[in-house]
Amino acid sequence: MGMKIAKITTQKNRQDRFNVFKVESGKEEYAFSVDENVLVQWQLRKDMTLTEENIEMIQTEDQKRKVWNDALHYLTHAMRTEYQVVQYLKKKEYEQAPIEETIGKLKEYRLLQDEEYAMAFVRTKMNTSDKGPAVISEDLYQKGVSKDLSEKALQQYTYEAQLETAQLFFQKKGKPKNNESASSMKTRLINALRRKGFSMEVAFEAWENEQVEMPEEEEKKAVFTQGEKARKKWGKKYTGSSLKMKIKEHLYRKGFDLSHIEHYLQYEMEVSEEDNNEEKI
Template sequence: MKITKITVQKKRKDRYNIFLDRGNGEEYAFSVDEGVLIEWQLKKGMFLTQEQEEEIKASDFKKDALNKGLQYLAHGMKTEYQIKDYLFQKDFPEDAIHDAVEKIRSFGYINDKEFADAFVRTKMNTSDKGPAVIKEELKNKGVHLSIADLALQQYSEDKQLAQAIRIIEKKGKRKKNESASLVKKRLTEGLLRKGYSLSIIDTALKEADLSHNEEDEWLALCSQGEKARRKLNKKYEGSTFRMKLKENLYRKGFSLSLIEQYIKNTEEEK
């Protein structure tokens, strides 16, 4: 096979179209990166075997994979797994992906430990996520768990506690007629979803300023109690009514002693 013509692509000045004569006249054969063109010293009149053509194409796949990987890195730090997955989605063959990743690593552009350290610092400073959620995100990005654990050491318990307290004081405002117990339950569930441990949450709830007082609790109980009474009066009476009322208010997070006082007061008013 003879190279009959080499032209620069119109949209990609770093890529060249190779035309071959395989015995039936000139035809477009394939395109290559400028680096591959130079590496193989391709020029008009040069003869290629079928094996050489396949090797040139393989070289071009590797070069293109490398370029695509570097372009992907230009948008920010990435893990080795992310680069491999990105190139896989671009339909590069496994050997081209492996070669590209090895070269990028040799350039010093891939370092999962540095990535994990930077990722944890960013999440600590710009989000309210706890360590468990951050660890899961690192896992999803292909970071080995041992590397993630090392990176998370910078997220000390003191820092976790301070963050949890800030979240509690921001989200801890009592909703209309909400018991203090339900407020804590709501906050606990929210912090667990964000990745904080129960021990950190318990300490944060004790140290945070929730500004909940006995008067607020009593007023909330009275409001919830009146709603429950109107609903239950239609179905129950006597001791069954009192039992159902207790159950209703207890599920809403009020203490039994406060519920007993409320029931006693309402019965005395009759």
Template sequence: MKITKIEVQKNNPERYNIFTDQAGREAFTTGVDEAVLVQWDLKKGKELTEKELELLIEDDHERKAWNRALHYLSSVMRTEKEVYDHLIEKEFTEASAAKAVEKAKEYKFLNDREFAKAYVRTKINTTDKGPKVIRMDLEKKGVSEKHVSEAMKALTDELALDRAVAAAEKKGRQKKGESAGSVKQRLLQMLLRKGYDHETASAAVKEADFAPSEEDEWNSVLVQGEKAYRKWGNKLEGRALEQKIKEYLYRKQFPMEQIQRFIDEKREESEDGNGKKVQPDEQA
């Protein structure tokens, strides 16, 4: 078939429409990138076989994949897997995607080893994620175990502990009605979710400076104690009510001495209709 016309595409000046003579009539045959146009020396009057046209279209498809890869890499660093998966998602063939990835590696646009190092540094400086989550993120991005382990050396055990302590102190402010024990348990679970191992998380919670004042702790006991009293005060009385309130406050991880203080103060209330009086223990 003979090329009868070549024209620049209206929406993309770097691509060209190729027309050929088909059964005596001029017809659009394919579009090609400017680089493919030059590579194949395409011009009006040139003859192309069916096989040549097939190879030309294949080269153009690979060129499209390459251009798409460059665009995807233009904003942030990516891994080999991320680029490959992106091209497959954009419906490029596996062969074209693989060639684009290899070409990007040759041009030093892709380097999983350097990506892993930069990723770990960024997470250390901008987030409070723990080692487990950072490692898992890199593995999901397709970085090899070798490169992941090398990059993770930047996050030493000492640094991980310091970051865990900082995260705990940031989130450790006691909420109204929350016991110190509940705060510690909440922070421990938070650190575990963020990717710190149990040993580091536990040490961080112990080291973190967020201990509430005695007044804050007592106010929390009052909030939760009154809540329990309102809930069961009309259903129970005496020893049964006392035991129910104790169990409730104990589950909230308040110190037993403060729980008993609340019970004692309730005992001292006058029976003036404000609520049911909690009866003292026989041994009290």
């Protein structure tokens, strides 16, 4: 049994889509909507009669157009990978067949190229971030770029370029935290660079090139502060040489230079003890 088209109207919010109405029991009722291209392709018009098979074919073509239009719209805002486009279309609950057809057409028209995406992505991260190769590689993996394409794109990020980025990181971040030893500062900053995706080799060479150092007075001050905290913590439990040994071990584990520790133990700590004794008198 066929369906007779009663009228065709343009949608209010979409000038490229049309509503098709049918005649049902002598009244006009909404039947389905179609894309402008499908309307033209099927030459739909008032009083035209469609079979159920015709309607099914029209709706199949219409979904293909919807998938295609949504994919193009998604790609207008930014470059995307094949995986990203597929996931976007799946979230819209489109069927697999029209999604695959759309992906094929996008590739054919060179609107979807994972290799070009990967190359551009690496260049952008190199020039605008302090991320290393390992993190960039993981980012590409999350976006569905294959390992081979990822490795090829990362060849742009030469060892020299990595070294330059790592050194710039140390220039910006190479400052000690409060009461931190020079050794702890070095470990903290190198670990931070490693978390950003740089190799240990790059991290250490960048460190040596920048010669990041903590002012000696800063470390002496930090030793004194940390030493006093330890003395107050263990002062009631230990005394004399036992207390000094406990504090020495504590400061050494924190990475302080042994000469600064000895200075604190031999001079600063003795002065503090004398002051305490005078207060008691």
